[in-house]
Amino acid sequence: MAAIALPNTFSGTRSVFRVCPVTTFKVDLAAERLIIVNAVTAIVALLLGGIYALLIGLTRWPDVHLLSAPWFYRLLTAHGMNMLVFWMVFFEVAGLYFGGNALLNARLVGVKLAWVAYALMLGGAILVNVIIMMGRADVMFSAYPPLKADPLFYVGYILFAVGAILACCIFLATLVMAKVEGRYEGSMPLAVFGLLTAAIIALFTLLSGAVALIPTLLWSLGIGNVDPGAYRVTFWGFGHSAQQVNLSAMIAIWYTLATLTVGAKPVNEKLSRFAFFLYILFINLGSMHHLLTDPGLGTAAKFFNTSYAMYLAVLGSLIHAFSIPAAIETAMRKKGYNKGLFGWLLNAPWKEPGFSALMFSLFIFGFIGGPTGVVLGAGQLSLLAHNTWRITGHFHATVVGGTTLAFMGFAYYVLPLVFRRPLFAKKIAQWQPWVYGIGLIILSISMTLAGTLGAPRRHWDVTFSNVTIPVQVQPLMNLMLTFSGIGAVIAATGGAMFIIVAVGSLLFSPKRDPKALSPLEA
Amino acid sequence: MDNKHSGPETPGTVVLTFLLLLWIGFLYFGNWITLSQAWGIR
């Protein structure tokens, strides 16, 4: 390994770098270690969440109905926390260190603080998981008061958020220092710009979470009171905006994957950066759609936040929806795939897991997750969908089919680079995005349709077998629930395939310098 | 490619994105129609 030590401008200390033989990036070894631990922790959270997902999916499949009611609600809480918070944020932190350091040839600022951030996040994550499993926090990811959890649950949540805030600050400091020390020329790469967007959104997201959760912690300890409406406003400033962090990170990764797999170049940097900028300004207002059917908020507030402002963020997404495929098309046409309208698409490297993950992610997010979100965010339409399984269908298409799948595709490139090992079981990697993507398409569409027929979310028994006042259920709902169960099983298989490849690469692949970026050639 | 603007020809993408718009419109209006059949609520 070629290692070089570069002096730091201000502190006089030296950071040790290695030069990646493939990309010629200089990688700060301290940052690399943090990338590895954060990514591995993220994958462990994904594994836990995935196991819970399978059990939950098999419970909502009416003919299987695997879990008992307490276990169902408990694992649903754990599933939400592990997937929406721990897997995403740990992976994003790994992504921030990768973008801020490897892509900019920069050193990591505050290595010790970065480890403190990791320790806080890990401690928080473990605490939350343990408390949930002790059955003391059956309150779901959203933890609406006055439904009360053990104080330690909120403590874990807050610890994690503080750690994540710290990691974002370290990333920002790293960017500043990279500029000051002149580690790169001109403007930062688009991918890093996207990650910067994500980090900025993350900062006010996490602060909003702190505003929601600290009074709640005090209330759970018997100090003061929490207004359910005010909690929801602040909580969703965290809960939904956190998904916008995922969105920004995902789009940064889309651009990256397009570059890595077909050599695509952003069609117009200005337009793409403008679209990211729209996110910073407007997308946090999307979280308002959770509150549309709440009592206590006026018409004006509901309309301002869900219509004009939110649609500006939608405009940002529509711009990306054009510029990413356009970049791919341009690159493919330049390579000579000029036949007909879609010759470039048919001849694309579909066997590359990075590319198929990118395309499935684009499709599931673009055609299922995004449009359903636009519909759900529209004021009056929220009446039709609030808290039904349509919501669940929507965010499984965005966060899982979109973000998680993009992260998986990204992992196929980053893991060989940072582990310095070739990818394990490439055949499995090749098929993984297909299995996972198809499972999620089935899952999210059937969830949405079941919700359209009235299926409530977070509900153990949609057949309503033991209720005092009997209710009528639309017969087609049962079929949709069954389809969603099948989709969940297929998706869980795809998730397991990813875990096998990722963990296998770390454990079973021989360590060596990768010869090429492509996981199929490495 | 000239340097004045970044205008490559991407007919496939144009078709795909306009399909996307149609699809969003279909979902959006489909839901408004459903809503108009429900009770009066204010």
Place this chain on the structure above:
Amino acid sequence: MAIYPPERIWWKPLGREERLWVTVAALWCFFMFFMLIGWYFLGAQNLPTRAQRITTAQYKSLADQFVEANKVGEENGVPIVHPQPGTDIYLVAKQWQWTPILELENNKTYTLHVSSLDVQHGLSIQPINLNLQIFPGYDYMITITPNKAGNYSLWCNEFCSIGHHLMTGKIVVK
């Protein structure tokens, strides 16, 4: 190359197709926006926004008075009430029941009050699939005008602790 710094001058004018797309997309977004406002004036279904703070004890006594005054029967221990059209009617959300069972008259307007006595609940009226979030401490006032006779099922769609799936109710429109 999204992972490398861009060439020095990257702020170029948009291409023809990009300009077209951005214009169409922006127009579309504004159209969706105007749709919301238009519907506020045209449509019969809008987000209810009237609410007032109330303690759970106050709300319970209001609802009890309402049930006592209008009770016409009982089903499985849950009272059935038949209020006068045009009046204020009360629905109580609690772990784990919607009570009472409301008998309403078709095409008549009522002011429906809903509030929770304990934690947050979600009012889901089926099969028309109208859904509202219900808080404790807030008296949510909803003007409703049923337009079709029949049995409507209520269930809870906000997680309200372990018996969540047992929480149902009923509205009968005659």
Place this chain on the structure above:
Amino acid sequence: MKSSTGLSSANRNLVYSWLLYAISAAGIAGTMAFMVAMTRTPGVRLLPSARAFHVILVGHVTFALTIWLLAFISTVWMYIGVQTGLPMSRKAGWVGLAISLAGAAIISIPILLFQGEDVMTDYVPLLDTPLFFVGFVTFLGGIGITAANYLVAVVRRRAGTSPGPTLSITEYGMACAAVAALTALVALAVAALRLGIGANGRVPAEYYQAMFWGMGHSFQYVSVSTMVVVWFAVVGVFLGEPKINERFAKVLFSLFALFPLATPLPYFLYDAITVPTRKAWGISLDSGLSLPVMLLGPMLIVWAWRARSTRNVAWLKSMPWSEPRVMTFAFSVALFAFGLSIHPAARQGTLQTPAHYHSVVVGGVTLAFMGLAYHLLAKVDRQLIWRKLAAIQPYFFALGIMLLVAGLLGAGTLGAPRKTYDAAVTGAAWLQPMVIMGVGAGIAALGGAAFVAIMLKSLLHRTPTPAVAAKRPALVGVGGD
């Protein structure tokens, strides 16, 4: 780098870590066993409440019956695998260790916090709290990885992708144990699918009994198969190459793998909470488990006879009776045989049942494992410290278990119920046997504590240099390793 023990340093570290983990689990189990026994003994009643007693009892059984046994069995898989050069994955070994250790840690949380309702089912007694089950399943996951690791290595050897001689009896026996272990995990998964997760309104005791008994049933085969393998290994240390019909022995070992394969079936055939299921498993255990042991045990005698037939009286005299490996082996065989013989007498619901399984599991299996543990010390470059104590430890432990079993058996014959906090006080009729049991438990606990202390001291005490260790033979033995 190969050391004097024949294991490469990386492999040695792995076996060492597994061994240390297993011994620590035994230490924890032993501590809790002592607390349980002292509470049951009239006049002492160490734990102040029935609740505390039950939680500690659950902790004791979990650590003794599940964690110590399975961790040690995993150690045996690792050891036999790396010693005979099976192409095992070292990383998978570490991963299995880490996961099962994490599971054990998670299980400890509810025990330490006294959390969850205790459910006293036959197998396994448990705390009805999610954390316990999550820990349990995580632990089993680690064990499953280790078993699969071993099995994959065996398959690779047999498939010829990795060169090597045909499997020895011990390698083959451990492969059978691995099959049974994986079957146990399948049985648990099937049970979960058939019964659902969470009691959900059913009687918890019946529900959990049905849920875990299939798995527990399979694990009996794993334990016994490993015990017999340990017998063969320890005897082999002293007698060299096996002078018996290897093929016949392997056929018998195969029964340990074949019978458990049927364990998931009753879940499909019958309602798992009802009697036929238990009966099906019972019949399978009676035939599949005891038959091979009853033939494999005597084969050891045949082997010894053939090896030493020229001068057998002198040979008996010259047996190293102060050698702990020999004594643990002898007591293990004796106690296992005794436990097997009283099984028909063990009536459900009285203390005769614990008499049976303490004799078989604590006497037979644990003593055999203790012997191998002493043997492994040298393999991981550690010396046996406190030799004199080690020489008398098996006597202590075995004597204690004998008294304990006798006491339990006596009290059970008089009708004393099992799993009761104050069994000793409610009925004066079985007071005397219970006192014997208490005394036995005390002695056994001393023996067990001595074992754990010797092992921990030896394991944690670093041998100066391998060269010095090689000069002094680690153990007094008749045959070479």
